[in-house]
Amino acid sequence: MLDTIAPAHTSLYRYLDEMEPWSDHLQVLECIWVHEEAPDVRTFAFRSDSQTWFRYKPGQFLTLELPVGDEPVMRTYTLSSSPSRPFSISVTVKAQASSIGTRWMFDNLVPGMHLKAYGPAGGFSIYDYPAAKYFFLSAGSGITPMMSMLRWLNDCSPLSDIAFVNCARRPEDIIFRSELELIASRLPAMSLGFLVEERTRNVSWFGPTGRIDLTRLAMLVPDYQEREIFCCGPEPFMRAVRTLLEAGGFDMDSYHEESFGAGPIEPVPAPIAEASDGLLPSEPPDVQTVPVTFAFSEVEAEAMPGQTLLQTARASGVRIPAACELGLCGTCKVKAEGPINMNHNGGILDDEIAEGYVLACCSTPVGPVSVEA
Known part of the structure; x- marks a missing residue:
């Protein structure tokens, strides 16, 4: 396979201090080259579509939204590039026999194509564990x-x-x-x-x-x-x-x-009480739900006790992108107003929390909440 590279444009050249860091809230990625590394292994390199630079820790990952079918799939890949070269990023992926997203990349992703991405995230880095x-x-x-x-x-x-x-x-x-x-x-x-x-x-x-x-x-x-x-x-x-x-x-x-081996969070079902004779009661129990408004979708929903915003969205037909569902990758980041309990694994930054963002997969509403989704 020959390497494929997008054409260069001299107008893209800017000094680093004239550029803003890439933000997954605002920009998408443009594929700029593809290289075959080993059997069934390729590197895909990207730049920002808005002349921004990439700030991340060496060893972190990002999540790509891949248009595989009617509904896009989310796939998380570790960055193989270095933040010391901040004008582009790259992922190196291996296509397994059962691959869906990665096989789509092999068959379809070429220089010039654009993808939505989320991140970077993750704490697997020498930055977090310096040593001699x-x-x-x-x-x-x-x-x-x-x-x-x-x-x-x-x-x-x-x-x-x-x-x-x-x-x-x-x-x-x-x-x-x-x-x-x-x-x-x-x-x-x-x-x-x-x-x-x-x-x-x-x-x-x-x-x-x-x-x-x-x-x-x-x-x-x-x-x-x-x-x-x-x-x-x-x-x-x-x-x-x-x-x-x-x-x-x-x-x-x-x-x-x-490792990304842990399974997703399972939906929390509504509790069902049994009558003393073992039969289901004729009337459903009084379950205290929490109102959730998905503003962009114009959907009013009710979150069951213990349900996350992501689970509530899915039950209401509202799509919020999600990959790991462990509070790690940051893909399900949304803005929300209202009382929320969030327990995450590092997939969101403090300044993002200050701006009103939460991770839908690990955020439980405890009062009326409005979500930008």
Whole structure:
């Protein structure tokens, strides 16, 4: 596959201090190039449609709204780009056999197309856990947040002590291999290791083989006990890493992982009381609901006890975009007025809360509420 790149326009050039940061409330993204990284792995790069720059922490993610069918689907991807290069961002994605959103990107997304995006968000970053020595351990496409952090360190802190290990099924499946080898050749305190499960005839391989265990871990990074570890990959891989680190006596306070494996919040059903004879009562119980107005949709609704704004919206036929539904990604951010209890996982900033925004997936109305949706 040949790389595809959108044409450049000299009128787009502006100094950074003349530009405002990108805001998911106001702007969308324009795809500017597509690059094939490995089998079924591509990087998609974007710029803002309004000449703004991107401010985020290395290792964070964003959510793309993809027009797959009658209703768009939300897919969350870690940024593989570095905030030290703020004029564009990129995501590197792998298309699995069951992929829906990612397969749509492979088949349809080309330079010049525009997508709505939400974020960035997430706390999986060296920014939140600074250390003297880092260990980035990944498998498959879990390498993407590690590349974001490594690229940032390469640009902004090139004397950092970094151990970087990536595990892959085959040598040809190693993502960013050439770039990793180039960066490692230039950073004086970086060690680079690869571990593949099997050799193939397509690519020569003289490195270690097998699956990660304490013996191979100590061989690749002898001083791993002294490092702040960041791990990302399929859940079985991360579970195996946690198990072997705990068995090796590692201080798990220095272990951090990125995972989107938790399930969505389930709708809260209305309580139904039973009569003393076990039969349903002839009249429904007196349930104290809360009025919710969806202003843009001109819908008046009633939230059941414990129901979130997102659940109330869905029950009323009002669409609020949502991806993780865990208070993490920030996709369901909406403006709301009225008494609300919000318990989130970092998907919203303090200044956004001050402006009246809430995360619909984890905000429960406790009095009359008006929502801009």
